[in-house]
Amino acid sequence: MQQIYNPDERLNVELFLAARELPNLEFLSKSDPYLELYYSLQGEPEICLGKTETAQCNLDPNWEKSFKIEYLPNLIQILRFQIFDENRLGREFMGEAQITIKDITQSKNSLISLPIKRFDKNAGQLLCKAVLMKQSNHFVSWQFxxxxxxxxxGIFGKSDPFLKFYLNSDNVWCQIHQTEYIKNNLNPTWQEFEISLQRLCFNDENKKFKIECLDRHEKGKNNQLIGAFETTIDEIFNKNKAEFSLVQPKGGQVGTIKILNKKRIFRANFDDYIKQGTTFNLIIGIDYSTHNGVPSFPDSLHSYIESNNKYGKAVKDVAQILEKYNMKKLFALYGIGAEPHLTNYTLNTYQTLFPxxxxxxKPQVEGYQEVANLYKNTLKQIVVKGDFQIEDYIKYIQTIAEHNAGKLIYTICVILTQGKITDIKIFYDLLIKGCKLPYSLILIGMGKNDFTEVKNMINILQNQNPPIRNNITFYEYKEQPIEMLQKHLLNDIPQHLVSYKQ
Known part of the structure; x- marks a missing residue:
């Protein structure tokens, strides 16, 4: 089997959060805290990963919202937590804490308590539990x-029951799923749902998980535990157990939970398709349009005055990453939008596509160094001219992909471009038309353009109704460690391949 880079083999951390002894900022009741999580990596801009739900009237919240983050052991990943009290006037700052992901994972049981600071004063403790998750092929779909x-x-109403599911990680129960609540019903039937065995029990059919049944109170305040039980996948599927007694914390049965429907689901993943013999075809397209600047000037993205210009660096970096996807390390290289004067190439006029x-x-060369050499050695033989028109290149790629549709060949296509695409509407229509073909398109933005048009187009593609297969990735090129560039460029390839196969 070919040895390739598989993003799914990376570690993913799921972060579970709680707080204790938060300051009360209310006068007549208790604060309603929620948490916002901010993430930064190696000098990159800080981004907000989202926020938890609001815990009503609770100074010791266990937030149900968890956060999934890729774990990169060799890089510093900083997490900053901010906690706010939600009120009618907006929100009020309650405190913050900061730590790295590595510090959490290296703590005992990957559980750590952090001091929360509010204007340099102590404001409680933040509990962070990190659970390392791997990819799973195995899922269960069931209804309770x-x-x-x-x-x-009491006598004036009935319980509004819902279920919570918990994974046991290092003797810490982590909530992983919650059903809807059923109002005024002591014999509820909840909607069917699906969950992976990795998330439920780390793919261990004999590892216990817990299910709690709770009564929902108004606005989720002070929901009341009715009862709970523990079980395993082995017990449910292999021993065919379908009914479980709900037991109160102090003992005593308070009802029964029954499984109405259940089924196992197996979904092939990226590795499975590689083992079946899927190989990769690597193609790189380079934008030579006038928007990149005149190559005889040092500020041009294609400058041949510079010993290693922007495109030269990007071409080499991208090829070095991509060659892990092809055993023979072969790349086909094409220029887009210029007048080539290449050896043995007689069409010395403006071309929208040329090898x-x-x-x-014979458009291929072997190895990332030869890719870099070919770009550098041909730079003075190419007259930068005209706009960047992408139609012919995309049609060519899609023709190759269509030809390989019945084979175990998948095309990874890269376009390095300054982003000013004159035929972007045609580009969009072609992507829609070819979304089911066996190829991925990685669009790499070069230079200082804001790439608004490209980003808007991709956003529209990803929000089609009904949804279509997404096989495009966009990234603005930056000079950074090869591990980070690899992460950005290849993160979506497994998903693209699996979505094509399925």
Missing amino acids: CGLNIKNMD LTGDFQ
Whole structure:
């Protein structure tokens, strides 16, 4: 089997969060805290990963929202937590804490307590539990119902029951799923849902997970535990157990939970398709349009005055990463939008597509260093001219992909461009038309353009209704460690391949 880079083999951390002894900023009740998580890496801009739900009237919240983050052991990944009290006037700052992901994972049981600071004063403790998650092929789809659930609302109403599911990680129960609640019903039937065995029990069919049944109170305040039980996948599927007694914390049965429907699901992943013999075809396209600047000037992205210009660096970096996807390390290189004067290439007029080797029958070179050399050695033989028109290149790629549709060949296509695409509407239509073909398109932005048009186009593609297969990735090129560039460029390839196969 070919040894290739597989993003799915990387470690993914799921972060579970709670706080204790938060300051109360309210006068007549308790604060309603929520948490915002900010992430930064190696000098890159800080980004917000999202926020938790608001814990109503609670100074010791266990937030249900968790955060999934890729773990890069060799890089510094900084997490900054900010906690706010939500109120009618907006929000009020309650405190913040900061730590690296590595510090959490290296703590005992990957659980750490951080001091929360509010204007340099102590403001409680933040509990962070990190769970390392791997990819899973195995899922379960099931539906639960309740029978004779204990009424927690007295004579004036009935319980509004819902279920919570918990993974046991290092003897810490981490909430991984919650059903909807059913109003005023002691015999509820919840909607069917699907969950991976990795998330439920680390793919261990004998590892126990926990299910709690709770009564929902108004606005989720002070939800009341009715009962709970523990079980395993082995018990449910191999021993065919379908009914479980709900037990109160102090003992005593308070109802029954029954599984109405259940089924196992296996989904092939990226590695499975590689093992089946899928190989990769690597193609790089380079934008030579006038928007890149005149090569005889030092500020040009194609400057041949510079010993290693912007495109030269990017071409080499990208090829070095991509060659892990081809055993023979072969790349086909094409220019887009210029007047080539290449050896053995007779069409010395403006071309929307031409091979950098000068030979359409032999467009490939071997290894990332030869890719870099070919770009550099042909730079003075190419007259930068005209706009960047992408239609012919995309049609060519899609023709190759269509030809390989019945084979175990998948094309990874890269375009390095300054982003000013004159035929972007045609580009968009072609992407829609060819979304089911076996190829991925990695669009790499060069220079200081804001790439608004490209980003808007991709956003529209990803929000089609009904949804279409997404096989395009966009990244603005930056000079950074090869591990980071690899992460950005290849993060979506497994998903693209799997979505094509399925």
